Amino acid sequence: MRLSGLHLRLQRTRAATVAVATAAVALVAGALVALPGAAQAAGVQCQATYAVTNDWGSGFTASVTITNLGSAWTSWTLGYSYTGNQALSSGWNGTWTQSGRNVTVSSLSWNAAVASGGTVSPAANFSYSGANTAPTAFTVNGVVCGGAGPTASPTPTPTPTGTGTPPTSAAPALHVSGNRLVTSTGADYRLLGVNRSSGEFACIQGKGMWDGPADQATVDAMKTWNIHAVRIPLNEECWLGTGDVPAGGTSGAAYQQAVKDYVNLLVANGINVVLDLHWTYGQYTGSGAGCSDVKATCQKPMPDMQYTPTFWTQVASAFKGDDAVLFDLFNEPYPDAANGFADATEAWTCLRDGGTCTGIGYQVAGMQTLVDAVRATGADNVIMTGGLTWTNDLSQWLAYKPVDPTGDLMASWHSYNFNGCVTTTCWNSTIGAVAAQVPVQAGEIGQNSCAHDYIDQVMAWADANGVGYTAWTWNPWGVCASSGNDLITDWAGTPTSSYGQGFQAHLLTQQP
Template identity: 50%
Template sequence: MTLSSASAASLGCSVAYSTQSQWSGGFVANLVISNTGSSAINGWTLTFTFPGDQKVTNAWSATVTQSGENVTAVAASYNADIAAGSSTNFGFQGTWTTSDAIPTGFAVNGVACGASSSGSASASPTATATATASASATATTTSASPTATATGTGTTSSVAPQLHVSGNKLVDASGNTFIPHGVDRSGTEYECVQGYGIFDGPSDQASITAMKSWGPVNAVRVPLNEACWNGESYVNSAYSGATYQQAIVNYVNLLNANGIVAILDLHWTDGTYTGNSSGCSSAEATCQKPMPDAAGAIPFWTSVAQTFKGNDAVIFDLFNEPYASRATGDTTTGWSCWLNGGTCNGIGYQVAGMQSMVNAVRSTGASNVLMLGGEEYSNDLTDWLAYEPTDPDGNLAASWHSYNFNTCSNSSCWTSQVAPVIAKVPVVPGEIGENDCAGSYVDSLTSWLESENTGFLAWTWDDWSGGCSSGPTLITDYTGTPTNYGAAYKAILGALG
């Protein structure tokens, strides 16, 4: 791109490159582009050069392509404009074999930029580099050259494990058993469709650091809204479609960079349902439905799978809490609807069954572990094994939810109904909790789960008005101050070491 002298004179920029996480063979980088010129940048393309053999594997908040050592990052729609004196950022994950040298030659829209770069504490770089060139008044000045390079020192990776199913266990790429312990992060299922935003509360590094301060949190479940991801017309465009998708991608990447597995859950879907236990009469994705709708859920999972395939540190929870049996009127037809979908008694829309959603994910080439919740709001696993879908990758896990107000809420039921499933396939308790602002239920439940070498995630890491009296919420602020219920769960996590 060639700029006129006048355009180049008004464009000034600097780029701050930082290594957020680094290990032998890989890294996560963040780049901050600052507009130091006198006029706004309306649409930016950043170019730079890798001196080493780094390869970009995925990126967020920009479209990043690479040709040899030359890298090009093009702004996303929501961060394309940078006002004078303002900045924006994007990030990426990459690999390297022989050298992780600091990039050089940063330029925005063809104009060379001053740059600085550094490693994070977790990256343990051996040196830092500061570029000495300032932003150029023309598009042809010499690029900045850093005075030193930073290379990884073989520190342990903080990136989340790549998971698959082996027998009745989740295991990482080395075959080590992975037992998930963590929290649910509610908000991304309702904020967008209600017109408030995307996240309910912060989604930054500080908020994740607060979660990790409670103990060995290695999994976070993120509820999603079908209509927001698909960009349906009734959702505010500021919070849907590509913008919503990118926000989820950014959060997943940040979780993964912190060593945390992300569980993406299809929580709310379209479909008119006014039968037994109806949550709302709306056809829109504003409440829990008995099963997902084929018209929206299949495109949803196809898109989500295409977005995250190749990253097995992301688990797909196909549907939050099925209750097809309540809609159809009996257990047999309910479980048949659960598996096969289609036309189901009592449900006025075409249902996406578990098998069709498994097929949709696998059709993209994604091999991610899939979680499938049982009946009765994922609390009933009695027929899960009998109705287990076929999966060519053999990467299915049962999702189980357990609260003090559920039917299966005592050790006798857990032993008779849940333990037989644990013996055959991985069981992930994606939601546990209690609605009494206390901790006796989660204390007994987690003790039982630990005796079965099974993990758990607590609902929910949200600061809701009314605290735990408004539901099983763990915190009173996003620095991690616990409710009474949260204090009990924090102690459980802390005891894990």
């Protein structure tokens, strides 16, 4: 969002009420059971702990934390069996398969190597009826693991109040087909939800990570609004752990793990995630500047060559294989403002190709460079790229779009009442032309009046044209009167007067 400065935030915490039941197995050393891939593999030692973290009566979310007690693994395959009719719906942090009652989970490229003493926690959603008995034996690479022994039976998680209900499966894997996002079955799907700000600013301001809770209770609140997508703004220096991150700010491996944990939680709850690069490195003091700091402390006109390609290489490596996660390569480009709005062709070329751009004092990473960085990792996640003028202008997006060998490319559009393109006439002639050829996502919508008349128009047009939208923002900052973009007054999901109430009411009428 293009707003100068940051408002004071009140951090409220709320304990999660998810009932967790943990079950593991303690086995006599050397005893083996017939499980998938149970041929003995010399030297592998492990401990396995099974947990049901959410059970809604007809389905559940389960995770298995496996600890390497022996020499380092270069890859791993987990095996176990159910005694009931549990049926795999979807999984993450591993490649999940099921044959009859036997479940197998294989490592992904980014979590295949596990050092001695290290852990990995694949998780999945299952459906079932009747008893949901925990498995009693686990193998890794064919060798039986030890454990702590079964404990309590899973306790169903209470259904959240309101109109939302827990999903029966994780968020769908998505890809591009023509001008639509589609699921693995080919069904059309729109990303409808909210932005969850703070991953871009809290770390670089020494305020920890999320400036509030990022737990099951807050996700349950989102589900009562019928939220199916959350866009998470990120900070490249915090992800990379540079020396610019101050004391008190979450950085490097800790930041990366916090992002992964939150993404996994949302996906497990049926919510797709858009990872957005929001704040980046590079000094800029020209038109539209939000700060004069070289550090990643505000929205810059373009991403930088020094850090951004590495950022996206690492993010893509971390999330490839999970196509429920999408990548928004750069929040709000404005190279046209940097050149004084004097040369639109130069600005669009800068957006795509980067390099030396008028008015920008650092080397720019263009969208083609970032697409190439993501695809070089083998990730086929859907990628979003924006336009000019804080991505409100998509007038030449089709002519200057980067080449994506996978075809999984869509356009990112932002629409606020203070932007230039704010009428249906403009949307039809510019955004509509793009939406006729590729999927379009309104990654940010909002208005600075705490009303909802403008976003009502945006959503009506988007609904009619197959465009998704995520409103700014799911944060209770208490500044609705001055900026007008708080959707909630507390982390329990109480909507703000008018703006939040209007968006919530509309969202409850929609299906992805």
